[in-house]
Amino acid sequence: MKVKTAILILSIGIMAVLACSSDADDSIVFTDDESTTDDDGTAEEVTLSAAFSEFDANETTIYLDGNNVVIETTGFPNHETVYWGVGNELYREEPDVDLTPSRIPNFDGSATLVVSANPQLASSSTSTSLGAIGIAVSGAAIFNDQEGNGPLSGAAGSLDWTGAHIGPSVYHYHLEPKAWSDDDGALIGILADGFFIYGRRDYDGNYPTDLDESGGHFGPTPHNPEEEYHYHIQNELYLNQYYVIFPGDYQGTPSSIN
Ligand SMILES: [Zn+2]
Ligand SMILES: [Zn+2]
Structure with missing residues (x-):
């Protein structure tokens, strides 16, 4: 009898614990829902896009400054190329x-780009110019389809x-x-108008x-399930063998990269 009673008390105890914990879970969910609604009803919080986590942390420093994002880079690529020169560990x-x-x-190559954390389309587009038009996730600069x-x-012969x-x-x-990136949807970098460009x-x-x-559209990205304006690399062959990243125009308002 004593053992049976003990088991009964124990099982009631376990059920009570389970009931309590599921109640607790429910109330947590409710609290979260309410606070999310409250947040939506008040101010929009400025956040750093998840896309910035793809930028090489050794070459770039990225942070929020008020409503802006500051992207600082060494300008050096984090991968192999012949342009590192013989003797460098990344020489290819x-x-x-x-x-x-x-x-x-x-x-x-160090440069800084400051753009809105929430970039908007401009009322008119802006053509790209010589020099850096964006910063790639590797740390190096993105240029347009012109050479000085x-x-x-x-x-073309000097391209690696x-x-x-x-x-x-x-x-x-x-x-x-x-x-x-090779015929895929990888993040290439951020352009001077604050919009991301993908493969x-x-x-x-x-x-x-x-x-x-400009190769842009609204749609979900790997970093944002919501509709977000972004560009893609031109999917038209250039010189029968290349794909130009971005000839322009900017559809947002470009900041200078320097
Ligand atoms: Zn060039
Ligand atoms: Zn897209």
Whole structure:
């Protein structure tokens, strides 16, 4: 009898504990729902996009400053290229590249971009210019489809395996950066107007079909399930073998990168 009573008391005790814990869970869920509603009803909190976690933490420093995001970079790429120069641990032998004179460690590529944490489309678009038009997740600069002294085609021979080279200044990408994106939806970087640019494919693996003349559209991204304006690498062959990252125009308001 004593044992049976003990078991009965024990099981009641366990049930009570289970009941209590499920009650507790329910009340926590309710509390969360209420606080979320409260938040929505009051001020929008400025947050850093999850996309920034893809930027190389050794090359970039990214933080919120009020309603803006500050992106600081060394300007150096975190991957191999012939442009590191013989002897560097990231040097890659690329005998077919028609090298420009400069090497990566020999320039100061550091740059800062300050953009809105919540960028909006502008009422009119802005053409891109020479120099950095964005910062890639690797830390290096993104340029448009022009080369300082003429069209990019004249400099195509100096581009390395990942569509980049050094002009007179910093190491920069013109083309789909094969180091981390090859016909996919990888995050390429952020452009000067604060919008992110992704690879040629969308989140779902398909090529987007509703892009505007800048290669942009509203849609979900790997970093945001909500509709968010973003660009894609141009999915049209350039010189029969390349994909240009971004010729322009900016659909937002560009900030300077310097
Ligand atoms: Zn260039
Ligand atoms: Zn998209």
